[in-house]
Amino acid sequence: MIRSLHRTSLGKTWVMLAFFVGWGIPARQGHAEGSLEAALRGLGSVQDDAVERTLTELGGRGDAAAIPAIEALCDDRLMVAVDGAVYVRAPRERSLLDPVSGEVLAPQPTGTHAVEVNNQIRRLALPVLAQLKLRSPSESVRLAAAQELAERGSDDTVALLRLALEREKSKKVREAMTLALARFDLQSTDPTRQLSGLQVASDLGTPSLKGELARLASPTTADARVRKQAQGALAAIASRQRLVDLAGALFHGLSLGSILLLVALGLAVTFGLLGVINMAHGEMLMLGAYTTYAVQRAFERWIPSLFSYYLVAATPLAFLVAMLAGVALERTVIRFLYGRPLETLLATWGISLGLIQTIRLIFGAQNVAVANPSWLAGGIEFAHGLVLPYNRIAVIVFAIVVAVAVWLLLQRTRLGLQVRAVTQNRSMASCLGIATARVDTWMFGLGSGIAGLGGVALSQLGNVGPELGQAYIIDSFMVVVVGGVGRLAGSIVASLGLGLTNQLLEPFTGAVLGKIAVLVLIILFIQRRPQGLFSLRGRSEA
Amino acid sequence: MTMVARIRQRLLQMHSLRAWFCLLGAAVVLLAIIPLSNGILPVRSALHLPDYLVPLLGKFLCFGLAALAVDLIWGFAGILSLGHGLFFALGGYAMGMYLMRSIAGEGVYRSALPDFMVFLDWKSLPWYWRGFDNFAYAAGAAVVGPGLLAFVFGYFAFRSKIKGVYFSIVTQALTYAAMLLFFQNAAGFGGNNGMTDFKRILGYSLQAPSTRLTLYVASGLALLLGYLACRYVVTSKFGRVLAAIRDAELKARFCGYESTHYKLFVWTFSAMLCALAGALYVPQVGIINPSEMQPSNSIEMAIWVAVGGRGSLVGAILGAWLINGGKSWLTAAFPSAWLYVLGAAFIVVTLFLPKGVAGAWSSLVQRRRR
Numbered sequence: 001m002i003r004s005l006h007r008t009s010l011g012k013t014w015v016m017l018a019f020f021v022g023w024g025i026p027a028r029q030g031h032a033e034g035s036l037e038a039a040l041r042g043l044g045s046v047q048d049d050a051v052e053r054t055l056t057e058l059g060g061r062g063d064a065a066a067i068p069a070i071e072a073l074c075d076d077r078l079m080v081a082v083d084g085a086v087y088v089r090a091p092r093e094r095s096l097l098d099p100v101s102g103e104v105l106a107p108q109p110t111g112t113h114a115v116e117v118n119n120q121i122r123r124l125a126l127p128v129l130a131q132l133k134l135r136s137p138s139e140s141v142r143l144a145a146a147q148e149l150a151e152r153g154s155d156d157t158v159a160l161l162r163l164a165l166e167r168e169k170s171k172k173v174r175e176a177m178t179l180a181l182a183r184f185d186l187q188s189t190d191p192t193r194q195l196s197g198l199q200v201a202s203d204l205g206t207p208s209l210k211g212e213l214a215r216l217a218s219p220t221t222a223d224a225r226v227r228k229q230a231q232g233a234l235a236a237i238a239s240r241q242r243l244v245d246l247a248g249a250l251f252h253g254l255s256l257g258s259i260l261l262l263v264a265l266g267l268a269v270t271f272g273l274l275g276v277i278n279m280a281h282g283e284m285l286m287l288g289a290y291t292t293y294a295v296q297r298a299f300e301r302w303i304p305s306l307f308s309y310y311l312v313a314a315t316p317l318a319f320l321v322a323m324l325a326g327v328a329l330e331r332t333v334i335r336f337l338y339g340r341p342l343e344t345l346l347a348t349w350g351i352s353l354g355l356i357q358t359i360r361l362i363f364g365a366q367n368v369a370v371a372n373p374s375w376l377a378g379g380i381e382f383a384h385g386l387v388l389p390y391n392r393i394a395v396i397v398f399a400i401v402v403a404v405a406v407w408l409l410l411q412r413t414r415l416g417l418q419v420r421a422v423t424q425n426r427s428m429a430s431c432l433g434i435a436t437a438r439v440d441t442w443m444f445g446l447g448s449g450i451a452g453l454g455g456v457a458l459s460q461l462g463n464v465g466p467e468l469g470q471a472y473i474i475d476s477f478m479v480v481v482v483g484g485v486g487r488l489a490g491s492i493v494a495s496l497g498l499g500l501t502n503q504l505l506e507p508f509t510g511a512v513l514g515k516i517a518v519l520v521l522i523i524l525f526i527q528r529r530p531q532g533l534f535s536l537r538g539r540s541e542a
Numbered sequence: 543m544t545m546v547a548r549i550r551q552r553l554l555q556m557h558s559l560r561a562w563f564c565l566l567g568a569a570v571v572l573l574a575i576i577p578l579s580n581g582i583l584p585v586r587s588a589l590h591l592p593d594y595l596v597p598l599l600g601k602f603l604c605f606g607l608a609a610l611a612v613d614l615i616w617g618f619a620g621i622l623s624l625g626h627g628l629f630f631a632l633g634g635y636a637m638g639m640y641l642m643r644s645i646a647g648e649g650v651y652r653s654a655l656p657d658f659m660v661f662l663d664w665k666s667l668p669w670y671w672r673g674f675d676n677f678a679y680a681a682g683a684a685v686v687g688p689g690l691l692a693f694v695f696g697y698f699a700f701r702s703k704i705k706g707v708y709f710s711i712v713t714q715a716l717t718y719a720a721m722l723l724f725f726q727n728a729a730g731f732g733g734n735n736g737m738t739d740f741k742r743i744l745g746y747s748l749q750a751p752s753t754r755l756t757l758y759v760a761s762g763l764a765l766l767l768g769y770l771a772c773r774y775v776v777t778s779k780f781g782r783v784l785a786a787i788r789d790a791e792l793k794a795r796f797c798g799y800e801s802t803h804y805k806l807f808v809w810t811f812s813a814m815l816c817a818l819a820g821a822l823y824v825p826q827v828g829i830i831n832p833s834e835m836q837p838s839n840s841i842e843m844a845i846w847v848a849v850g851g852r853g854s855l856v857g858a859i860l861g862a863w864l865i866n867g868g869k870s871w872l873t874a875a876f877p878s879a880w881l882y883v884l885g886a887a888f889i890v891v892t893l894f895l896p897k898g899v900a901g902a903w904s905s906l907v908q909r910r911r912r
Contacts (some may be wrong), residue, residue, distance in 0.1 A: 277707050336893055341707045342622045343892040346848060349841050350888020357881035474718050474837065477711045512722040519719045523698060523712065 036061070040069050040099050044080030044115050051121055059128040064136040069099040070129050074122050079112035087112060127157050134164040134177075142173045150180035150208075158184050179204060186212040191223045198226065202233035207241055210234070244386045249503045255392040257499025258399030259461070261492060262454030263472050264479035265406055268491040269447035270326075271480050274423075274440060276334055277345040280352035281476070282469025284448040287325055288318035288455020289464040290359055293370050308373040311456070318452040325355075326448025330441050338440075352469070360466045367465035376460060395457045402453055407488060409446070419443055478522055556770075556777045572603075573762045577755055596754045597826040598870070603761035604826070605866050606859040607768050607819035609846040613858035614772050615812040616847055618781065619805055620788035622706075625713030626816045627840035628720050629688040633817030634824040634834060635724075635731060636687060639671060640680030641740035641748075641825060648741065658732045668730045677744055684821035685814045692813030693806065700802045700809070705791075714837050721835035736831025743825050754826070761822045765859070768815050772855050775808070784808060845884070848891045850898050857900025864899070 039061065042054030058066045072078040072088040079087045079096060087096040087109060095104050096112065117125075133145035142164075149157055158181065165177045178200055185197025186209065194216065201209045215221075216230035263285060270278050295314035299307050329351060337344040372391055379389035410416035421429040422439050430436045458468065479498055483490030498518060505514035543551075557565065576599065580591035608630050616622050642656045649657040655664060673679045695716060704712060727733035746753040775781050786794040787801045795801050824830045833839075842865070850861020865887065872880040895902055 277711075333889060333893065340892075342710065343896070345622070345707060345710060346841070346844060347889045347892040350845075350885040350892075353881045353885035353888070357878065357885070361878060470837075474711075474715050478715060481708060481711060512726055515722055516719045519715050522715075523695075 036063055036065055036100055040066060040086050041084050043069060043073055043078060044084055044086040048118065048121060051115075051117070052124055055121070055124050055128050059131050062132065062135050064132050064138075064141075065100050067129065067132050067136070067141075068097075068102055070125050070132070072099075073115060073117055074125050074129070076114055076117065078115045080115050081109050081112045085109070086115070089114075127160065130157060131160050131164075134160065135167075139170050139173060142168070142170070143176055146173055146176035146180055150176065150183050175204070179206065179208065183209060183212060186216060191226050194223070194226050195229060198229040198233050202229075202236040207237055210237060213237070248386050250500065251386075251388055251392070253500035253503030254496070255395050255461075255499075256503060257496040258396045259454060259458060259472070260475055260479055260495035260499050261399045262402060262457055263451060263476040264483070264491040264495045265403060265488065266447040266450035266454065267476050267480050268483070268488055269406070269443055269450065271477075274338075274443055274447075275341065276338070276444070277341050277348065278329075278334075278444075278447070279345055279349040279473065280329065280355060281348075281448070281451055282471075282473035283352045283355040284322040284326060284451035284469070285455040285458060285472060286359065286464075286466065286469040287322045287355070288452030289370070289459040289468055290363060290368075290455070291318040291321045291452065292456050292459040293363070293368050293464055296370055308375060311373055311376075311460075315453065315456050318456045319449040320452075322452025322455070323445040323449035327441055327445040329448070330444035334444065335437070335440070356466050363466070365466060367463040369463055370459040372460055391460045395460060398453075398457055402450060403488070403492060406446075406450065410488065415439070415442060478519075482522055482525060556773050569762075569766055573759060573766070577759055580751070581755055593751050593754070596751070596758050600754070600758040600761045600826045601823060602863050602866055603758070603765045604819045604823040605846065605862040607761070607765045607822070608816050608843055609850065609858040609862035610765070610768050610772055610855060611812040611815035611819065612843045613847045613850075613852055613855055614775070614815070615809055616844065617852035617854070617858070618776050618788065619784050619808050621805065621809065622710045622844060623713050623809075623812070624710045624837065624840045624844065625717045626813070626843050627837075628713075628717040628835055629692060629813040629816040630820035630823070630839075630843075631724075631830065631832070631834035632688040632691070632720075633684045633820030634830040635737075635820075636674075636680055636684035636817075637821040637824045638737040638740070638830040639674040639731075640677055641743060642737050643671075643675040643680075644743070645739070645741045646675070649739075656732070656737070658727070658735065658737075659730070662727060664730075671730065681821065685817050688817035688820075689810050689814040693810045696806045696809040700805050714840065717835055717840055718837055721832050721837075724832035724835060732831070734832060736829060738829040738831075740825065740828055748825060748828065757822065757826050761826070764818055764822055768818070769855060769859070772815075775811070776855070780804070780807075842884075845888055845891070848898055849887055849895075851900030851902075852898060854898070854900035854904075857898050860900065861898060 039054060039057060042050055042057070045051050045054070055070070058070065068088050069078060069086065075091070077089045077091065078099075079089050081087065086099050087105065088099050088102070089095070090097055090104075096108050097103060098105055130145050130149050133141050136142055136145070146161075146164075149161060161177055161181050161184075165174060165181070168174045168177060182197040182200035182204070185193040186201065188194065188197075198213075198216070201213060213230050213234050216226055217234055219227070221227045221230070263281070266284065267278070267281055270276050270281065292311070292314040295317055296307075296310050299310040299313070329348070333347050333351065334344060337347060376391045376394055379387045379393075381387050408416075410419060418429070418434045418439050419442075421432070421434060422436050426436055454472075455468075458464070458472075475498065476495075479491055479495045482498065483492075483494035501518055501521070502514055505517055553562070576591060579589050580593065580596055583590040608626065611629075612623065612626050615626075646654050646656075649660070651657055651660040653660045655667065659667075674683070695713075699709060699712060723729050724731050724736075725734050731737070740748055742748060743753065743757075746756075748754075776784070783794065783799050784804055786797075787799065787804055791801050820834075843862075846862035846865050847858045848861070849865055850859065851857030865884070868883065869880060872883055891898060897905075
């Protein structure tokens with residue numbers, strides 16, 4: 001019923017409009033001759049040659065505002081009304097947009113139908129589109145256009161590219177354009193062009209030209225000079241790629257090392273300064289990570305507008321939660337076990353079992369995902385194929401900040417002075433009026449709190465599960481063993497060293513053998529320096 | 543002194559006459575009464591031991607042997623090993639390899655190779671699998687292999703004076719690294735599935751009650767002999783030097799005892815005992831996989847000993863049975879409570895029962911006598 005009504009009213013309008021306005025060209029009336037809107041109307045023409053002429057004209061005008069309309073034309077999204085006006089249908093939606101401003105039209109025009117295009121028009125439209133995009137004021141549009149041309153362009157876009165290259169100011173876009181040009185040169189059959197392309201390719205050193213280079217380097221290439229040059233370029237790319245891989249491994253090692261550092265800093269305080277083996281240290285990490293998760297969930301539910309800042313609230317809270325857990329642990333259990341490290345080890349293991357089970361009962365045994373806030377998503381492209389994710393960079397920076405803060409706390413505050421005094425000579429410190437028991441509690445809380453901060457960092461890199469801490473505890477104890485008891489510097493050097501060694505060995509030996517190799521190295525290392533890198537007599541040895 | 547008198551004196555050094563009789567009684571119960579109640583008594587009888595309990599009790603005997611090994615090194619040499627799970631698992635793997643070889647050609651793929659190797663598209667056995675079709679070789683390798691590993695590791699560790707918690711942590715790291723290695727498919731030990739689907743040992747079906755009973759008795763004998771061997775070691779002059787090293791290593795060294803050699807011997811011996819336990823364990827549970835090497839397993843072994851009482855061999859065995867009995871019951875009855883109970887056991891024992899149940903018992907007895 002409704003449908004037929006609709007159709008009749010439509011039909012009426014159609015007839016009336018056709019009567020008053022007529023077809024095609026007269027519709028230009030009412031628009032200033034030569035305006036972009038007027039030019040775009042030509043795209044809606046039913047005659048193919050009119051569309052082709054319009055495309056050429058649009059290319060000549062060089063106005064980037066025509067891009068959406070031409071894109072819509074290629075995607076069958078360009079709608080034309082009976083009066084000849086054209087509109088763009090939004091992708092995957094029904095609403096019609098103004099072809100120039102891109103705004104949703106209100107009221108929506110009725111009686112439109114899609115412009116039909118054939119492949120010949122599409123072939124013609126693509127270079128025009130590229131040409132317009134290369135002139136776009138937006139850098140990212142130009143870059144995308146250059147990259148697209150490099151992948152899909154044909155030889156006749158070369159002149160276009162050369163022209164655009166001369167005008168181009170942005171370094172990134174220039175590089176992409178040079179790359180595209182080099183690709184066309186390599187694909188040509190002219191040896192001089194091939195040689196110039198090869199020169200550019202070995203200068204740029206990106207792996208994206210590898211396919212063309214390999215073709216030229218193969219024995220089927222007649223010209224010996226070209227072949228030799230191509231082999232040289234391939235070698236240059238390979239050596240560059242090795243450098244990039246190495247840099248990537250170094251970066252990953254650095255970020256792994258900074259996680260280890262955060263864990264080991266806490267251990268350096270509890271194990272190093274107090275001589276307490278805390279097997280529940282990894283669980284402090286887990287508590288920090290789960291606190292982050294809980295805060296994230298709370299922000300999601302109650303204040304979603306501030307969601308991207310949840311880390312600001314989660315970081316101090318994670319520190320606090322882990323610290324309180326640590327203080328409670330020290331007050332109730334560890335205090336009675338000072339001087340009996342093996343028993344401490346077992347008791348704290350028991351505590352870690354309880355903590356794991358508690359978290360499991362509260363949050364479930366499954367891993368939970370902690371979302372990165374938007375400002376930590378993505379990364380910087382450092383070189384071709386080497387993206388440094390922001391979250392890893394943030395973790396590295398965070399670890400440095402925490403390390404500096406702990407160092408300042410130990411070296412520049414009264415508590416730090418007392419801690420160092422207690423570490424060096426407990427009874428003398430006690431005689432001088434330092435409340436050694438209270439210092440112990442504070443230190444243990446601090447060490448646990450730092451582990452909680454490590455948990456915040458860890459939650460930004462991967463999933464969070466009840467057994468999160470277990471994976472790190474062995475590595476971090478290794479750090480303390482290698483670094484030597486009682487020295488922060490030792491922990492820092494050792495954690496970075498272990499993180500880097502792990503990552504650098506991995507490409508050659510695989511992850512597992514790399515770990516085993518590191519372990520063997522540590523055992524050999526302890527042979528030579530049983531006290532660790534930087535040793536100081538601490539309580540555990542006294 | 544005649545030979546007989548000398549032996550008699552040595553035996554009395556190991557135990558008082560009364561303790562020998564107690565031991566005999568325990569041996570009769572474990573090795574005669576329990577097997578007979580399963581094998582001879584009719585199924586209807588109230589005293590009949592059901593078939594499904596036999597491998598469970600056999601498992602406990604193996605755990606007892608492992609606890610003995612941990613106690614020997616921890617209670618008598620003061621070295622807390624967090625790596626005995628590794629030796630236990632290695633012994634188990636050696637036995638598992640024999641059991642896999644004995645069913646060659648009967649796997650899913652009907653290949654002479656174990657199924658997981660066929661799956662990896664391997665064409666021949668790796669060199670370290672050779673000889674494992676022979677039971678004697680496999681049994682020897684199960685004990686000697688881990689012993690060799692312990693010897694090499696201990697040599698380097700003790701030589702560089704790694705002591706106390708450092709040694710514990712390094713052994714734990716060793717176990718962890720080994721676990722990662724065994725998780726690899728390419729290592730040739732079945733990856734994370736390990737080995738299972740065993741069928742026969744020495745031609746006898748593993749499902750048959752008689753085979754199970756035999757394995758139980760073998761475990762019991764191993765436990766008894768292991769206990770006597772440990773008791774022999776700790777009551778000898780060697781044992782006293784060991785105690786001296788435990789209590790004051792520097793003083794012992796100044797008296798002219800090379801502590802490294804003593805520790806190395808007892809460490810290796812303990813590792814071999816533990817490996818024997820693992821080798822007996824695998825045919826009774828029917829599976830071996832790398833999760834046996836989890837760091838937590840090794841720490842659990844330490845808590846068996848801590849609960850039972852370290853420095854008391856009988857206590858260690860009882861501790862293993864107590865904890866594992868609790869585990870079997872609680873994981874079935876209250877699954878979520880088990881980790882709390884285990885965690886509490888760790889804390890309570892270290893805080894309030896430093897000498898374990900055995901220590902509490904003997905101090906109770908002493909107080910009564912007074």
